[in-house]
Amino acid sequence: MGLVQIVCNVAIVTLLQVVFNQLSLKEVLRENALSPTLWRPLAPPLRGHMILAQITDFHVKTGGRRAYGVVDTATRLAAAVTCLSALDPQPDLVVATGDLTDSGQPEEYDLLREILRPLAVPVYLMPGNHDDRETLRQAFRGDGYFPANGFLNYVVEVPDLRLVALDTVVTGEGGGMLCATRLDWLERQLRAAPDRATAIAMHHPPFRSGIAHMDAIGLDGADAFAAVLGRYPQVKRVFCGHLHRAIQTGFGGDIVASTAPSTAHQVSLDLRADGPAAFVMEPPGYQLHVWDARGACVSHTGFVGTYDGPYPFREGGTANAR
Numbered sequence: 571m572g573l574v575q576i577v578c579n580v581a582i583v584t585l586l587q588v589v590f591n592q593l594s595l596k597e598v599l600r601e602n603a604l605s606p607t608l609w610r611p612l613a614p615p616l617r618g619h620m621i622l623a624q625i626t627d628f629h630v631k632t633g634g635r636r637a638y639g640v641v642d643t644a645t646r647l648a649a650a651v652t653c654l655s656a657l658d659p660q661p662d663l664v665v666a667t668g669d670l671t672d673s674g675q676p677e678e679y680d681l682l683r684e685i686l687r688p689l690a691v692p693v694y695l696m697p698g699n700h701d702d703r704e705t706l707r708q709a710f711r712g713d714g715y716f717p718a719n720g721f722l723n724y725v726v727e728v729p730d731l732r733l734v735a736l737d738t739v740v741t742g743e744g745g746g747m748l749c750a751t752r753l754d755w756l757e758r759q760l761r762a763a764p765d766r767a768t769a770i771a772m773h774h775p776p777f778r779s780g781i782a783h784m785d786a787i788g789l790d791g792a793d794a795f796a797a798v799l800g801r802y803p804q805v806k807r808v809f810c811g812h813l814h815r816a817i818q819t820g821f822g823g824d825i826v827a828s829t830a831p832s833t834a835h836q837v838s839l840d841l842r843a844d845g846p847a848a849f850v851m852e853p854p855g856y857q858l859h860v861w862d863a864r865g866a867c868v869s870h871t872g873f874v875g876t877y878d879g880p881y882p883f884r885e886g887g888t889a890n891a892r
């Protein structure tokens with residue numbers, strides 16, 4: 571039995587144990603722990619392309635508590651982990667673009683680690699406005715990619731791709747910021763590797779979505795950010811969270827900036843100027859960003875859950891045009 575198959579089986583058993591045995595999520599995950607940290611060595615590229623899986627806005631709460639009294643965010647993240655663990659081929663790495671926990675408490679990060687532990691590939695985290703920078707740093711300092719102090723910015727070198735994670739959090743605020751300090755750091759990283767295809771990952775998107783209550787807690791410094799990126803054409807994509815929906819737009823010239831669905835609840839698709847702040851229980855999801863060796867990226871949105879199919883495209887035993 572291969573490692574991927576073992577991990578899939580553990581994740582499926584975990585979910586079944588939670589659902590049918592009424593065990594607490596933490597009890598079950600502790601029993602099934604596979605490794606003391608989330609750090610994993612990157613496998614060499616085998617397929618001629620690199621798959622970056624993006625998951626976001628888990629809003630993990632402990633003790634079975636539900637976000638806004640409705641959403642069992644911890645169990646929903648466990649289901650997303652089960653789904654990612656079953657992918658074939660497996661992603662090369664997983665990037666989580668913020669709002670990892672609902673209120674930034676140490677015990678929430680402990681539970682987050684346990685839920686993510688079955689993933690067999692490297693996992694990289696960054697903070698959102700619901701997180702606490704220092705508590706996150708402490709909880710995952712052993713994974714080795716967070717700086718010892720300051721903003722939680724870092725660079726991941728992947729075959730065929732360079733990933734730059736930016737910390738957009740403003741402590742105590744719903745909105746985010748890319749200040750001069752963070753943009754100076756970004757410019758130094760981009761100047762150091764002009765020939766490497768680069769993606770930037772961060773929580774707050776640098777564009778207005780048209781969803782008014784989310785735009786009200788958007789990103790300060792987006793124009794200055796675009797000006798920096800305009801000087802570095804190796805930047806191809808900007809991956810974000812925060813909006814709890816799959817949204818994409820052009821940004822800073824030829825760059826595509828996008829957000830991914832949450833593994834928990836989705837922000838209502840309401841483009842009225844006075845639309846209220848509200849969420850819906852549309853299917854939770856994730857994205858797979860597939861990079862080739864030339865630095866081109868194609869993005870797919872997948873949904874967490876069990877759905878009918880797959881069915882073959884054939885009628886009466888005869889292959890049919892699609």
Ligand SMILES: [Fe+2]
Nearest residue numbers: 627669812814
């Ligand atoms: Fe969120």
